[in-house]
Amino acid sequence: MTVTFPDRLELAWRDTPIQPLPALSEALGKSIRVWRDDLTGWALSGNKIRKLEFLCAEARAVGANHLVTCGGPQSNHARATAFAARNLGWDITIVVREPPGGFDHTDMPNGNLLLNRILGANLVFIPFDEYREQGSVYEPFLEATANRLYQQGARPFMVPEGGSCAMGCWGYLAAVREKRELLPEGEFDLFCAVGSGGTLAGLQLGAETFKPGCRVHGVNVCDTADHFKHRAGRLLHDFSTAFPDSGVRPSTAELNIHDGFVGEGYALAQDEDLRFYAELARDTGMLLDPVYTGKAFRGMAQLLKTRPQDFSDEIVFLHSGGQFASFAFAEQYQRALG
């Protein structure tokens, strides 16, 4: 199949390994491997950089010199975008949504927020209530911020939440093509965390186009499966509209998204979760993050345990990064580990 890819920049270490997890494979009676996209770089690490390679190429093509993006205080996406901007010699502004309980600006910054401060990112905080009043979407805030920067003489380029838009889908579409030799032959199930839907949508497009034996599964870490079926479905629709001649034809099959693993809520963990991540890290040398990959991995393990007949014998988990956010859980880790 001939696929015409848009331009992209080289920002990521794309050659990430796919590693076996022997102990878990034995415990669950299936071959379980981890696609280590937490290793796409250091500060640029994780899944977001694959989308940003395409989004930054678009930004450069339109003559931008300032990226404007958004997320919570510990957003991995915002941090990766900040590093990408600095890499390209551009400015960076981040619209930061404060958590529902408020945000103490006198607190010592840590994790991704500390990295953003080190980079000198311009941070525009918005109270949670204001975000909710605007329909719980970032667009109005991104647009207002970009307009203000434009009036001040900058050439801003808006990167939506999580880099999840039609262009961002190319990140994992391209990744599946690049990994097709390393991924299992024949039928297999591929799991990922879902936070804004772009990784899932990209993987789905990549699987349909380059790896037909691959069944993609998302585990939502916030909202509901229905919310993301709609949101990722919308992304696939936007993709077809934006790239009608790319050679990629999204199917209309329903996306597999597994609900029930959000736990206490987005970016909240139970002590028991943290103990699980610590145990896995001690057994394997691989660290999951408490917000995205940890919940998705636990969700996957539970599904494989309770419904083994619904999945093939070959399983791949996409480790999409996020470990810097662990530092925001320092006190809870300390307590949980005793």
Ligand SMILES: Cc1ncc(COP(=O)(O)O)c(C=O)c1O
């Ligand atoms: C580490 C990590 N994994 C997975 C995701 C989910 O990816 P997506 O936003 O594309 O659904 C995110 C961000 O939302 C993330 O930061």
